Amino acid sequence: MSRPVDNLDDALQAAISRGLDALTPDQVERLAAILDERPDLAAQLADRIPVIEPQLADALAQAERQSLPSTGAWSRAWDRIADAQPKVARRTRVGPQILRLWRPLAAVAACLVLAAAWWIGTPRPPTAPPLRLATDLEIDRLEVYDGDTPFVVSIGDSGAVIIWVLEERS
Amino acid sequence: MPRPVHVVSLALALMLSGVAGAADEPKDNRKPVDVDIWVIRASTKSKDISPELKSFADKLKQRFKYTGFRLERKIKETVDLGKTLTTSLTGGYQALVTPKAREKDKGAERLALQLQVLKEKEKKPRMNIEYKLEAGAFQPFGAWDLEGGDVLIILLSAK
Structure with missing residues (x-):
C-alpha cells in the first residue's frame, strides 16, 4: 500500500504534467484539502505548476493567433487610416476656408461702400442745361384779345419775367 | 460852262458818300436770325416735368x-430780318415771329422782335407784342387755354 504522500505526489505530478483532467473529481477534492492543510506543499506546487495548463496555454495561444490580424489586414488597415487622414484634415480646415472667403467678400463690400460714398458725394450735373431767361426785357408795344388782360409777372430773382395773358374766358 | 460841272460833281460826291456810309454799316446787323420756340403744355392734373424745363418749372x-x-x-428756324416765320404751336394755336432789327447795347447784342399768337379761325391775334431783349435769351409768354384745363406757354429766343 502506497503512502498517502506517494499517492499525493503522483497526483501532483499528474496535475503538473497533464492538468487536473488527469485526476478524478475525488482526487481533486482530496488534493485541494491537503493543499489547504499544507501551505508548504501549496508553495512547492505553485513553483512547479505552470501558471497556465499546457492544454489551456495551447488553447489560448491558438485563440490569440486567430484573433490577431494578418499582415495583409494590418496593411489594409493602415492604408485606410492614411486615406482617411486628408479627409479629416480637410474637415478640420473648414473654419479657415470660410474665413478666407470672407476676406474677398469684405473687400468687395468695402469697395461698394466707397463707390456709394463717392456717388453720393459727387455733385452730379443736371440732366439738361438750365434755360437762360431774358433779364432785360424792353416792351415797345403789347396788344391782347378783347377782354383779355396782360400781366408782367416776375419769376425768380434774376429779373426774368413772363408775359401772362389772363383770358376773359378763363 | 463851269456851273453844270459843279452841280454834277456835287451830286456825284453826295452819291459816293452815301454808298460809302452804307458800306461802313456792320454786316452783322443784316444777317439772318436763328429763332428758337419751345411749346409747353402746363397742367394742374400732372406733376410730370420735362427735364429741359426743370429750372423754368421751378420758377413758375x-x-x-x-x-x-x-x-x-421745339421749333428752330432761320429768318431774315424783316421776314415773318409762321409756325403751328399746339391746340390750334399759331405763332408769327418777325425779327425787326439787331442792336448793340453796351457791347451786348440785342434783338427787336414782333410776336403774334393766333388761334385758328380767328382773325385777330390773341397777343401782339413788340419787344427787345438780349440775343439768345428765352422770353416766356402765356397762357392760352388748351383742352382739359391745360394752358399753352411758349418760350421764344432769337440770336
Missing part, C-alpha cells in the same frame, strides 16, 4: 397753380 410753380410742364415740341 412759385407763381402759378400749374404743377406739370411738358415740352411738346
